[in-house]
Amino acid sequence: MADKDTNIELIEKIQALKKQRNAVLLVHNYQRPEVQDIADFVGDSLELSRKAAETDADVIVFCGVHFMAETASIINPEKIVLLPDDHAGCRMADMITAEALQRKKTELPDAKVVCYVNSTAEVKAESDICCTSANAVRIVQSLGENEIIFVPDQYLGYYVANKLKREMILWPGYCPTHVKIQPEDILREKHKHPDSIAVAHPECTPEVTQVADEVLSTGGMIRLAKETDVNTLIIGTEIGILHRLKKENPGKTFIPASRKAICPNMKKITLEKVLWTLEDMNPQVKVPEEIRVKAYGAVERMLAI
Ligand code: 13P
Ligand code: SF4
Numbered sequence: 429m430a431d432k433d434t435n436i437e438l439i440e441k442i443q444a445l446k447k448q449r450n451a452v453l454l455v456h457n458y459q460r461p462e463v464q465d466i467a468d469f470v471g472d473s474l475e476l477s478r479k480a481a482e483t484d485a486d487v488i489v490f491c492g493v494h495f496m497a498e499t500a501s502i503i504n505p506e507k508i509v510l511l512p513d514d515h516a517g518c519r520m521a522d523m524i525t526a527e528a529l530q531r532k533k534t535e536l537p538d539a540k541v542v543c544y545v546n547s548t549a550e551v552k553a554e555s556d557i558c559c560t561s562a563n564a565v566r567i568v569q570s571l572g573e574n575e576i577i578f579v580p581d582q583y584l585g586y587y588v589a590n591k592l593k594r595e596m597i598l599w600p601g602y603c604p605t606h607v608k609i610q611p612e613d614i615l616r617e618k619h620k621h622p623d624s625i626a627v628a629h630p631e632c633t634p635e636v637t638q639v640a641d642e643v644l645s646t647g648g649m650i651r652l653a654k655e656t657d658v659n660t661l662i663i664g665t666e667i668g669i670l671h672r673l674k675k676e677n678p679g680k681t682f683i684p685a686s687r688k689a690i691c692p693n694m695k696k697i698t699l700e701k702v703l704w705t706l707e708d709m710n711p712q713v714k715v716p717e718e719i720r721v722k723a724y725g726a727v728e729r730m731l732a733i
Contacts, residue, residue, distance in 0.1 A: 438699045439466055445706040451510075452485035453702070454500070456492035457646040458668035458694040463491050463702065470672060472647030473499075473545050474560040480504060481731060489705060490713070491697045493518045497713040498549045502723045505715075512701035514711035516693045518546050520631075523601035524580040526550035532577055532597075539575040539597065542568055543726060544584055546603075549715040551579065553722035558730040561630050562645035564588045568596070570733055583607075587630040587637055606631035608688040609664050614639045617662040617683050626685070627652060628664030636685075640664055653677050666691045 443466075446453065454476050455467035464470050469479050473496060480488055480500035487508045490497035495518050497511040529551055533541065543555035544564070552558060559567035561584060568576060568588050578585035580601030589596045606629055614626045614636060627649050628640035637643045644652060646669050653661055653673050663670060664685040673682045705711065715723065 435462055435699060438703055442466060442699065442703050442706060445703070446489075449487045449706060449709075450485050451487035451489050451706060452479075452483050453489045453491065454479055456496060456694065457650065457672055458666040458691055459491050459697060460668065460695060461671040462699055463697055464668075464671055466699070466702070467491070472560065472562055472645045472650075474562040474645065475647050476500075477503065477545070477560075477727070477731065483507075487706075487709075489702060491702065492516070493521075493691075493693050494713065495521045495546055495548065498715055499545060499552075499727060501713050501715050502549060502552070502720050502727055505717070505720055508709065509713045510705045510709065511711055511713050512698075512705040513696040514713070516696040518693060520544075520581055520601050520603045521546050521548055521551075524551055524599055526554050529554045529577075529579060532599075536575065536577060536597065539577045540571050541577045541579065542571070542596075543579050544581045545727075545730075547580055549719050549723045552726045553719045555579070555726045556729070558726045560645065560730075562647055563730065563733065564630070565591050566733060567730060568592060568594075581631060583633055583637075584630045586634055587643060590634070603631040603691075605666055605689050605691040607633060609633075609636055609686045611635040611639050613685040614662060614664060617685060621660045621662065621683065623658065624660035624662050624683070625652075625656065625658050626662040626664065628685070629666075632664055636664060649673070650676070653680065653682070665689065666694065668694060 453468045455470045489510045501509040541555040545560045576596040578596045579599035582598040585598040625641045627642045660681045667684045
């Protein structure tokens, strides 16, 4: 880990190169604190895809995981999308392949496929519409009575189905980071802090979301923390979000439900890698046009809602 002076030097070089390349730095809420601090915009998956759709920069440096950079490239085929570490994948996204989804669609030819944005471009290309944790309920609602295959997160799918009191066919994927949060973690912290509110990400298991007071995307948690009069919040998601929560709400207390909730892929992006990616203009994320056009349909339908 770099010391403070090295960080200052790195940040100056990044800022200069960013200007030279006409680049924008989009950063997810789970990124390392020092990476969040140099962002042009920090947000959840939905907010970041909207920013990617709006930007007039020539280059998008995506500090997040592979599917997020891919989504930016699906929306902006003419732009260069850089992912500072191309090994920063999402283990949930790897729990489904386009071939496996095609087989499921053959079994259920009338069903609509709703695909969580945490998926590869190939899987998006096989889907009718995308969703994120921030809009999943609204997206499913927009499909009326249709039979739905929800991929790949069974827990987000379960949460939506339960909220809308309907059935859906759920793909058995899950986030290995969020399943580390246990209901006892929330209950223990609630007991210690009786005046707190507990929030959980919908990627947590149903046992956890059932004992939480609110179930929200990371962007939703950021908004709630600002708006609520409650001073202590128990946070049931990846702990990288605590940096922004504390920075934006210095008078409030944020307690991680579990310190085990760390996504190793989100932590792969460092300041050094951000500098190198701008120097080398590599690694780039580019989706083959044939897949991009199909995947764009699913992303565009989501952004339109
Ligand atoms: P958000 O869209 O809520 O930021 O979630 C992204 C993610 O990968 C959660 O694990
Ligand atoms: Fe994927 Fe989970 Fe990491 Fe989010 S926290 S990027 S769902 S592995």
